[in-house]
Amino acid sequence: xxxxxxxxxxxxxxxxxxxxxxxxxxxxxxxxxxxxxxxxxxxxxxxxxxxxxxxxxxxxxxxxxxxxxxxxxxxxxxxxxxxxxxxxxxxxxxxxxxxxxxxxxxxxxxxxxxxxxxxxxxxxxxxxxxxxxxxxxxxxxxxxxxxxxxxxxxxxxxxxxxxxxxxxxxxxxxxxxxxxxxxxxxxxxxxxxxxxxxxxxxxxxxxxxxxxxxxxxxxxxxxxxxxxxxxxxxxxxxxxxxxxxxxxxxxxxxxxxxxxxxxxxxxxxxxxxxxxxxxxxxxxxxxxxxxxxxxxxxxxxxxxxxxxxxxxxxxxxxxxxxxxxxxxxxxxxxxxxxxxxxxxxxxxxxxxxxxxxxxxxxxx
Amino acid sequence: xxxxxxxxxxxxxxxxxxxxxxxxxxxxxxxxxxxxxxxxxxxxxxxxxxxxxxxxxxxxxxxxxxxxxxxxxxxxxxxxxxxxxxxxxxxxxxxxxxxxxxxxxxxxxxxxxxxxxxxxxxxxxxxxxxxxxxxxxxxxxxxxxxxxxxxxxxxxxxxxxxxxxxxxxxxxxxxxxxxxxxxxxxxxxxxxxxxxxxxxxxxxxxxxxxxxxxxxxxxxxxxxxxxxxxxxxxxxxxxxxxxxxxxxxxxxxxxxxxxxxxxxxxxx
Ligand SMILES: Nc1ncnc2c1ncn2[C@@H]1O[C@H](COP(=O)(O)OP(=O)(O)OP(=O)(O)O)[C@@H](O)[C@H]1O
Ligand SMILES: [Mg+2]
Numbered sequence: 001x002x003x004x005x006x007x008x009x010x011x012x013x014x015x016x017x018x019x020x021x022x023x024x025x026x027x028x029x030x031x032x033x034x035x036x037x038x039x040x041x042x043x044x045x046x047x048x049x050x051x052x053x054x055x056x057x058x059x060x061x062x063x064x065x066x067x068x069x070x071x072x073x074x075x076x077x078x079x080x081x082x083x084x085x086x087x088x089x090x091x092x093x094x095x096x097x098x099x100x101x102x103x104x105x106x107x108x109x110x111x112x113x114x115x116x117x118x119x120x121x122x123x124x125x126x127x128x129x130x131x132x133x134x135x136x137x138x139x140x141x142x143x144x145x146x147x148x149x150x151x152x153x154x155x156x157x158x159x160x161x162x163x164x165x166x167x168x169x170x171x172x173x174x175x176x177x178x179x180x181x182x183x184x185x186x187x188x189x190x191x192x193x194x195x196x197x198x199x200x201x202x203x204x205x206x207x208x209x210x211x212x213x214x215x216x217x218x219x220x221x222x223x224x225x226x227x228x229x230x231x232x233x234x235x236x237x238x239x240x241x242x243x244x245x246x247x248x249x250x251x252x253x254x255x256x257x258x259x260x261x262x263x264x265x266x267x268x269x270x271x272x273x274x275x276x277x278x279x280x281x282x283x284x285x286x287x288x289x290x291x292x293x294x295x296x297x298x299x300x301x302x303x304x305x306x307x308x309x310x311x312x313x314x315x316x317x318x319x320x321x322x323x324x325x326x327x328x329x330x331x332x333x334x335x336x337x338x339x340x341x342x343x344x345x346x347x348x349x350x351x352x353x354x355x356x357x358x359x360x361x362x363x364x
Numbered sequence: 365x366x367x368x369x370x371x372x373x374x375x376x377x378x379x380x381x382x383x384x385x386x387x388x389x390x391x392x393x394x395x396x397x398x399x400x401x402x403x404x405x406x407x408x409x410x411x412x413x414x415x416x417x418x419x420x421x422x423x424x425x426x427x428x429x430x431x432x433x434x435x436x437x438x439x440x441x442x443x444x445x446x447x448x449x450x451x452x453x454x455x456x457x458x459x460x461x462x463x464x465x466x467x468x469x470x471x472x473x474x475x476x477x478x479x480x481x482x483x484x485x486x487x488x489x490x491x492x493x494x495x496x497x498x499x500x501x502x503x504x505x506x507x508x509x510x511x512x513x514x515x516x517x518x519x520x521x522x523x524x525x526x527x528x529x530x531x532x533x534x535x536x537x538x539x540x541x542x543x544x545x546x547x548x549x550x551x552x553x554x555x556x557x558x559x560x561x562x563x564x565x566x567x568x569x570x571x572x573x574x575x576x577x578x579x580x581x582x583x584x585x586x587x588x589x590x591x592x593x594x595x596x597x598x599x600x601x602x603x604x605x606x607x608x609x610x611x612x613x614x615x616x617x618x619x620x621x622x623x624x625x626x627x628x629x630x631x632x
Binding site for chain 2: 151
């Protein structure tokens with residue numbers, strides 16, 4: 001059995017309030033969840049630490065302090081899993097995946113991918129995984145089809161096979177019509193899609209994708225998700241992907257690790273993470289004009305709401321939310337109301353609660 | 365810090381997963397070469413024109429002080445200007461390209477593919493050397509017509525361009541990959557090209573002694589010498605062969621350096 005989850009050393013879930021958990025945070029790991037008994041670990045990361053050295057000031061510039069971008073990260077990803085890394089800008093997601101792909105040497109810790117020690121043998125990584133960097137510059141001046149074909153050939157495919165594989169991948173992603181255009185002359189989303197195409201050409205058992213769908217419209221995003229999912233379903237591929245998109249996280253990920261300040265602050269299935277924010281629902285009220293000030297019920301709501309522009313966001317128990325909706329829609333306030341939505345907790349709420357820059361969870 | 369964690373699972377208590385094969389050298393070199401060559405259409409064409417115009421401009425300027433006919437100086441100017449195109453593209457532009465690629469993290473693309481370092485370094489260098497061919501030919505033919513030199517010697521470009529190209533592109537790649545910052549790579553590339561201009565185009569007979577030593581250090585010099593020989597009557601074939609041999613040796617050395625520099629830059 002290859003699982004790391006047994007034993008008390010692993011907090012399977014961590015409190016949504018990092019400040020209160022103290023030292024424990026460093027050890028927050030991400031073992032396979034209990035529902036996954038019998039699964040095999042594809043990627044095991046332990047104690048991964050990376051500090052970017054600071055820089056002494058030169059001239060008028062300021063000293064740049066050293067940044068600890070990975071701070072004792074532990075993860076287990078099992079085979080055939082689509083595993084997500086979620087977290088705010090600068091959380092250390094790119095730094096982490098660059099260490100998983102052998103591009104960056106960790107200061108400390110271990111990375112074991114399909115039984116290979118990648119800290120010791122980083123040149124094995126390209127023979128196990130395909131990587132999509134956060135920005136791709138080497139292929140920008142190639143046409144979409146040549147970029148994919150070149151990637152296939154450099155993954156060891158014969159010329160004819162590489163051409164066929166490139167063609168299939170581009171069709172799969174709906175890029176057929178753009179095949180002859182240089183990446184440079186595509187829109188941002190199209191270019192990203194073409195870079196995904198190059199990454200997926202030539203089979204690999206592991207895919208590491210750094211924000212694969214950034215800048216894409218919903219159609220392109222769906223094409224990427226289904227291409228990823230097909231590789232998992234048909235070939236048992238394991239996928240580690242970085243995302244900022246909570247819809248992406250909820251739709252395609254089996255498990256998510258939330259990163260902040262170089263640490264894994266929570267790790268669970270999307271559903272499990274959502275249960276962290278409790279069963280509260282979110283009520284959004286969008287006003288057309290100033291809500292009637294005289295209404296005492298509204299005055300009370302205003303105190304509890306997080307207000308941004310004309311939008312009030314409230315977190316309420318389901319019963320209270322129902323009552324509020326009744327009050328607002330039946331009373332005089334309804335005339336001033338533009339729109340309202342009532343939603344169960346989304347990963348966005350989790351994201352805000354956990355990694356969201358001190359936004360914190362609004363307790364209503 | 366990790367002491368309280370259970371030991372890493374040996375994901376293969378069963379055996380480690382098989383590794384996909386490494387891409388083989390020649391096929392991947394060909395793939396890199398082809399993809400780099402295709403970039404010319406997108407990005408390089410204006411700069412190739414600049415390289416040619418620069419060389420033709422220099423020949424026009426020098427025409428004022430150098431007599432027509434197969435004298436030493438006329439031959440040196442035409443040969444020097446032709447090889448200057450190689451220096452502009454293979455040394456200067458390639459240094460800039462690799463410098464920028466490295467600074468922008470573009471090497472990650474190759475570093476996460478199982479491709480031998482030599483394939484990337486040599487394939488790219490070969491592509492840049494190829495970019496120079498049209499410009500060199502146009503410059504050499506124009507020069508021969510302008511200075512009344514026989515066109516019959518130009519067949520030697522078949523040897524001069526690849527050998528000088530290898531030497532200069534290898535140097536350019538090494539400079540671009542080793543420079544700590546992209547701007548430094550650009551600067552070094554420009555300096556290299558200026559050196560090729562000043563030391564290659566001006567006739568050696570007029571240079572002070574220390575400058576000729578510097579000239580001897582520049583690999584392109586030997587390409588210029590060989591080409592200059594065959595632009596006149598009664599070429600000394602022993603000297604041509606010797607010069608090309610030096611060029612070839614410098615090329616091999618430069619390409620080895622470029623490969624090493626690539627491995628160093630793409631490693632971590
Ligand atoms: N090359 C570098 N040198 C110094 N510091 C760096 C370097 N790269 C990243 N950092 C710092 O390390 C931290 C983590 O950066 P990283 O790029 O991993 O974040 P990220 O989670 O990928 O963010 P984003 O969502 O914006 O892509 C940041 O504070 C960043 O400023
Ligand atoms: Mg990032």
